[in-house]
Amino acid sequence: MMEIKGTPVVAMSAFLREKFGDKGSKxxxxxxxxxxxxxxxxxxxxxxxxPLKRVMLTPLLTICVLFYEGKPRGAWECGxxxxxxxxxxxxxxxxxxxxxEGLIQVGGTILSTFFRPSPKVTTEVAxxxxxxxxxxxSELDRQMEFYIGGWVERALEFIGCKDVKMEQTxxxxxxxxxxxxxxxxx
Numbered sequence: 001m002m003e004i005k006g007t008p009v010v011a012m013s014a015f016l017r018e019k020f021g022d023k024g025s026k027x028x029x030x031x032x033x034x035x036x037x038x039x040x041x042x043x044x045x046x047x048x049x050x051p052l053k054r055v056m057l058t059p060l061l062t063i064c065v066l067f068y069e070g071k072p073r074g075a076w077e078c079g080x081x082x083x084x085x086x087x088x089x090x091x092x093x094x095x096x097x098x099x100x101e102g103l104i105q106v107g108g109t110i111l112s113t114f115f116r117p118s119p120k121v122t123t124e125v126a127x128x129x130x131x132x133x134x135x136x137x138s139e140l141d142r143q144m145e146f147y148i149g150g151w152v153e154r155a156l157e158f159i160g161c162k163d164v165k166m167e168q169t170x171x172x173x174x175x176x177x178x179x180x181x182x183x184x185x186x
Contacts, residue, residue: 002052002139005114006045009055011082012063013040018081020067031062049116052139060143075143079150087158111148128161129184133170135177142173149181161185 016025029037036059039050050056060075068074111134112118119137124130132152134140145168153166163186170180 002137003049003116004052004056006048006050007086008082008114009039009044009050010046011085012056012059012078013044014085015078015081016040016063019077024067028059028062028066031066032059052115057139057141057144060147061141064143072143072146075146076150076153079147079152080154081150082147083151083154083158087155128186129182132181132183133178135172135179137172137179140172140179142171145171145173145179148179152181152183156183156185 013025016028020028029041032040033054036055039055040059044050060078063078064070064072064074111121115137117136117138119140120135122133122135134148137144149166149168153164156164156166165184167182168180169182170176170178172179
């Protein structure tokens with residue numbers, strides 16, 4: 001069973017409150033399991049570990065079902081929100097780099113820091129484009145793929161990349177050996 005660190009869990013709850021207000025947040029909490037509702041309703045701690053499926057993946061799917069007509073775009077937006085909310089502090093922890101190389105190093109470190117066991121992350125950067133591949137992520141689902149894609153897109157914007165274009169070109173949920181994202185920017 002995979003686990004997730006509390007930071008993205010806390011960010012997900014904040015995303016719901018900011019995007020859909022108290023009414024939307026209460027609607028979402030009432031649709032969750034008792035365990036997930038308790039964690040997202042206020043007991044989540046950034047330093048704690050939680051079961052990935054029960055406290056992150058299923059609640060992320062519930063966001064998509066309740067507020068995005070079942071489409072994974074909600075997971076993408078939640079990933080963007082998490083990057084916006086937390087990236088300044090994370091970059092500060094890793095030397096404050098706003099360079100692409102720094103972001104790539106931090107991105108791989110974040111995936112290995114926020115998940116256990118940690119997935120394998122490989123990257124390639126050439127000029128104004130890059131590829132991120134994620135593998136060995138046993139509980140990766142479609143919503144989490146979108147969440148990661150949204151996080152990476154916003155992170156590139158955060159460090160100053162303009163006109164970021166993100167595309168998911170491979171998916172382990174579609175029987176590919178890796179989940180792959182291709183990005184280009186100005």
